[in-house]
Structure formats: C-alpha cells, structure tokens
Amino acid sequence: xxxxxxxxPGRRVPAAAVGRLPRYLRALDDLAAVxxxxxxxxxxxxASGVTSSQVRKDLACLGSRGTRGVGYELVxxxxxxxxALGLAHGRGLVVVGIGNLGHALAGYPGFSDxxxxxxxxxxxxxxxxxxxVAGLVVQDVDDAAEAxxxxxxxxxxxxxxxSAAQHVCDxxxxxxxxxxxxxxxxVLAVPPHVHVRSVDLAAELQIxxxxxxxxxRRAEPALEVAR
Amino acid sequence: xxxxxxxxPGRRVPAAAVGRLPRYLRALDDLAAVxxxxxxxxxxxxASGVTSSQVRKDLACLGSRGTRGVGYELVxxxxxxxxALGLAHGRGLVVVGIGNLGHALAGYPGFSDxxxxxxxxxxxxxxxxxxxVAGLVVQDVDDAAEAxxxxxxxxxxxxxxxSAAQHVCDxxxxxxxxxxxxxxxxVLAVPPHVHVRSVDLAAELQIxxxxxxxxxRRAEPALEVAR
DNA sequence: TAGATTGTTAATCGATTAACAATC
DNA sequence: TAGATTGTTAATCGATTAACAATC
Numbered sequence: 001x002x003x004x005x006x007x008x009p010g011r012r013v014p015a016a017a018v019g020r021l022p023r024y025l026r027a028l029d030d031l032a033a034v035x036x037x038x039x040x041x042x043x044x045x046x047a048s049g050v051t052s053s054q055v056r057k058d059l060a061c062l063g064s065r066g067t068r069g070v071g072y073e074l075v076x077x078x079x080x081x082x083x084a085l086g087l088a089h090g091r092g093l094v095v096v097g098i099g100n101l102g103h104a105l106a107g108y109p110g111f112s113d114x115x116x117x118x119x120x121x122x123x124x125x126x127x128x129x130x131x132x133v134a135g136l137v138v139q140d141v142d143d144a145a146e147a148x149x150x151x152x153x154x155x156x157x158x159x160x161x162x163s164a165a166q167h168v169c170d171x172x173x174x175x176x177x178x179x180x181x182x183x184x185x186x187v188l189a190v191p192p193h194v195h196v197r198s199v200d201l202a203a204e205l206q207i208x209x210x211x212x213x214x215x216x217r218r219a220e221p222a223l224e225v226a227r
Numbered sequence: 228x229x230x231x232x233x234x235x236p237g238r239r240v241p242a243a244a245v246g247r248l249p250r251y252l253r254a255l256d257d258l259a260a261v262x263x264x265x266x267x268x269x270x271x272x273x274a275s276g277v278t279s280s281q282v283r284k285d286l287a288c289l290g291s292r293g294t295r296g297v298g299y300e301l302v303x304x305x306x307x308x309x310x311a312l313g314l315a316h317g318r319g320l321v322v323v324g325i326g327n328l329g330h331a332l333a334g335y336p337g338f339s340d341x342x343x344x345x346x347x348x349x350x351x352x353x354x355x356x357x358x359x360v361a362g363l364v365v366q367d368v369d370d371a372a373e374a375x376x377x378x379x380x381x382x383x384x385x386x387x388x389x390s391a392a393q394h395v396c397d398x399x400x401x402x403x404x405x406x407x408x409x410x411x412x413x414v415l416a417v418p419p420h421v422h423v424r425s426v427d428l429a430a431e432l433q434i435x436x437x438x439x440x441x442x443x444r445r446a447e448p449a450l451e452v453a454r
Numbered sequence: 455t456a457g458a459t460t461g462t463t464a465a466t467c468g469a470t471t472a473a474c475a476a477t478c
Numbered sequence: 479t480a481g482a483t484t485g486t487t488a489a490t491c492g493a494t495t496a497a498c499a500a501t502c
Binding site for chain 2: 013018019021022023025026027047048049083084085086087091093100101103104105107108110111113114116154155157178179180181185186187193195197199200201202203204205206207208209210211212213215216
Binding site for chain 4: 279
C-alpha cells in the first residue's frame with residue numbers, strides 16, 4: 001500500500017478556525033498590498049490579531065503547507081483559504097427588508113469588495129416594492145421563488161424587523177436560498193440543510209455593557225481605598 | 228462562622244454565557260408580552276434557541292435562583308440580567324462614519340428599543356460634517372474629545388471604511404469611550420481598559436460560504452452514485 | 455552551518471451536554 | 479402525594495496555548 005501524504009480535502013475544519021479564515025484573507029490582502037511574497041505565521045498572526053500557534057494550527061487543518069524556516073507562500077495560501085470558503089460557489093446575494101439598514105446593505109461596498117454580487121432586493125411594503133435601490137427594482141418577497149429562478153442565488157441577507165423575519169426566511173428558503181445572514185433580533189427556524197448566522201447589533205452593545213459594568217465594579221473598591 | 232448562602236455578585240460569568248444574555252432578554256420580553264408570569268428553563272430555551280441545560284447553567288452563574296417545580300419569576304429574572312449587562316451604566320452612544328451604514332445605524336430603532344441613546348455623530352469628510360442626521364449635527368471626529376465632554380458617552384460605534392477605523396478609534400478612546408463596536412473590517416489596537424467587539428458582515432457571508440461548500444462536497448458523491 | 459520557522463504534541467482551559475437527586 | 483423543574487455533578491467535547499523537534 002503506497003504512502004498517502006495527500007491531505008483529505010474534505011476534512012472538517014473546526015468552527016472556531018473557520019471563523020478566523022476571513023480575517024486571514026483580509027490580512028493576506030493587506031500584506032500582499034505591501035509587496036510581501038511569503039508570510040510567516042507570526043506576521044499573519046500580528047496582522048489578523050490572533051496568536052501564531054493558532055495560525056499554524058488553523059492552516060494545518062486546512063491542509064496548507066508552509067516551508068520551515070521560510071513561511072507560507074502568500075498567493076498559494078490565499079487560494080487555499082478561498083477554496084475552503086467556497087469561492088467557486090454561488091456568490092449571488094439578495095437583501096430582504098429595504099428599510100434604513102437594508103438600503104445601506106444594498107449599497108455596502110464591503111460585499112462586492114469581497115466577491116459577493118447583489119442580484120435582487122425584496123420587501124413586502126407596497127410603498128417600497130417597485131422603487132429602485134442600488135440599481136435594482138425592489139420586488140415583493142412573496143414572489144421571491146419566481147424572481148430568483150435562474151439567478152443562482154443561494155445567500156440571503158435579512159434586514160427586516162424581527163416580527164417579519166420568520167416569514168421572510170421561509171420565502172427565501174422556498175426560493176432555494178441555503179445560507180442566511182440575519183440582522184433581525186429573532187430566532188429563525190429553518191430546515192437542516194439551511195445555515196443561518198445571526199448578527200444582533202444591539203446585543204453586541206449589551207455584551208459590551210457587561211464588561212463595562214465589571215470594570216466599574218472592579219474599580220470601585222480601589223476608589224474607596226483612595227478616599 | 229455563619230453560613231454564606233449569598234451569591235458573590237461580582238463573580239465572573241463565562242464569556243459564552245454573557246453572549247447569550249441578550250438572547251434571554253429578548254425571549255423574556257416576548258414571553259412577557261404573551262402574559263407569562265413565570266418561565267421554565269425549557270420555555271426560555273425554546274424561545275432563545277439554546278438548550279435548557281445551558282439556560283439553567285447560565286442563570287445559575289448569574290446568581291439567579293428559580294423555584295424547583297415552578298421555574299423562574301420573569302420580572303425578577305429580567306432585572307437580574309439587566310443588572311449583569313450594566314443597565315444602570317452609561318447607555319449613551321455615538322456613531323462615527325456617517326456613510327450609508329452609519330446613516331442607517333444612526334436611525335436604527337433597535338438601539339433605542341434596547342435602551343441605548345444616540346448622543347452624537349462624527350465623520351471626517353467636510354462634505355458630511357455639519358449636515359444633520361437623525362436630528363443631530365455631524366461633527367468632526369477630531370473634535371470628539373471636546374464634543375463628548377459632559378455627555379457621559381462611553382460607547383462608540385465605528386462605521387467607517389477599514390482605512391479610517393484605527394484613527395477614529397484613537398479619537399474615541401481619547402474622548403473617554405471605553406466600549407467600541409466596530410463594523411469596519413480591521414484589527415483595532417486599543418489600551419487594555421477598552422473593550423472592542425467587531426462585526427464583519429462580509430466575513431459572515433464568507434463563513435456561510437464554507438458551510439455551503441461543504442454541503443455541496445458532501446452531496447456530490449451521492450449524486451455520482453445516483454448516475 | 456546557523457538561523458528561522460513550521461508542524462505537531464501534550465497540557466490546559468473553557469463550554470456543552472446529559473443525567474438525576476433535591477425539592478417546590 | 480405526585481408531577482414538575484431546578485441546581486449541580488460528571489463526562490465529554492472542542493479550543494487554546496506553549497513548547498520543541500524537525501527541517502528548510
């Protein structure tokens with residue numbers, strides 16, 4: 001039986017590592033911009049705000065191989081991370097809920113900068129449906145299935161109020177969307193083949209509040225002593 | 228020595244648990260809205276999308292006590308979570324970077340709904356400084372220290388491009404801000420007393436891309452067999 | 455060769471889960 | 479009492495960290 005030095009390309013990457021891959025991409029682009037050709041785990045760690053041990057571990061389980069004494073070949077590494085993040089797959093995007101936030105997301109350069117392409121906009125408010133935003137006519141979310149037929153869109157962003165999120169989510173799933181990013185503060189029920197990530201901006205502020213409250217509590221005894 | 232049944236109010240809550248507290252708050256409000264008086268760990272788990280074991284563990288380390296056979300007193304529980312999240316502390320807020328996204332955040336009802344109050348807006352673009360958004364005149368971020376004097380603002384939201392984020396962050400810290408939520412895809416350097424949470428929306432989409440790529444890879448062999 | 459840096463191991467830490475005795 | 483549900487334990491799992499032999 002021959003040796004198998006090849007890495008299983010389908011091997012599982014731990015969730016925590018996957019969460020850091022986009023940071024590595026960002027850092028690699030920054031380093032490439034200043035002309036770097038090769039990058040060490042220490043440089044990448046510095047640029048992405050993690051430890052070098054973590055970088056090496058993450059890249060190892062991605063199947064990436066660096067060169068001892070040298071580092072990682074930047075272009076190759078970038079391609080490997082791209083591949084892991086499914087660059088080759090659907091990068092078409094829809095945004096649902098064209099209020100303040102949805103409007104901003106529709107025009108957000110950060111999406112296109114990183115390879116996503118806005119293909120449709122939806123809302124349910126008759127005042128909004130039919131208007132043009134970011135060069136696209138807003139359609140009724142209840143028509144999502146027909147509207148998305150043939151567009152090869154598998155990613156949806158929900159920017160509706162919490163009360164509408166589940167309905168909108170159901171429409172997207174029915175239209176073939178399998179990846180959902182929701183900014184609505186609500187728990188979404190989806191079939192098992194659909195992945196949801198939820199970002200709750202107000203919750204982020206509340207979490208910061210916890211740390212702030214703790215700092216204050218810790219500081220207080222010292223203040224009393226100082227009196 | 229007397230028994231000490233009292234819970235140490237300053238005890239550390241694990242980071243993962245803190246991250247769930249806002250979800251519990253949301254769920255409790257929903258349950259209160261339908262007239263619930265008492266809530267079991269199972270109900271709260273269902274409403275917030277976690278397991279009941281996790282709920283009980285999180286609440287226990289918060290110092291909260293339920294009643295066996297009954298559940299948790301809703302109003303009391305809500306007050307305890309509020310207290311942990313520092314409801315009593317500074318809820319004043321500033322937004323920096325009044326582009327598309329910053330504009331939307333300035334008008335985002337989700338912040339005020341959950342107790343945060345917008346007190347100032349900043350940008351650095353002369354075209355934007357001086358305009359009125361959400362009832363506030365946009366000021367130059369380089370004047371943040373003076374502008375925030377006396378406003379009791381300790382939380383800042385950064386919605387600038389990545390290239391401006393560190394500068395803006397430095398200005399906020401100099402102005403007394405100790406909690407920062409940044410939407411800019413950049414690593415921020417801050418002094419140890421400042422807490423930063425970073426939300427990168429494009430990164431969220433990329434992470435979803437990983438899961439999608441894996442689903443496709445897993446599905447392929449089955450398809451080949453079916454041929 | 456000497457210096458640098460990887461890949462990997464082992465130790466530690468933190469989080470989740472399941473189960474159940476305690477008790478309302 | 480009987481049914482329900484907590485609080486807590488122990489087991490498991492996953493993530494991080496530090497260290498260093500391998501090796502470019």
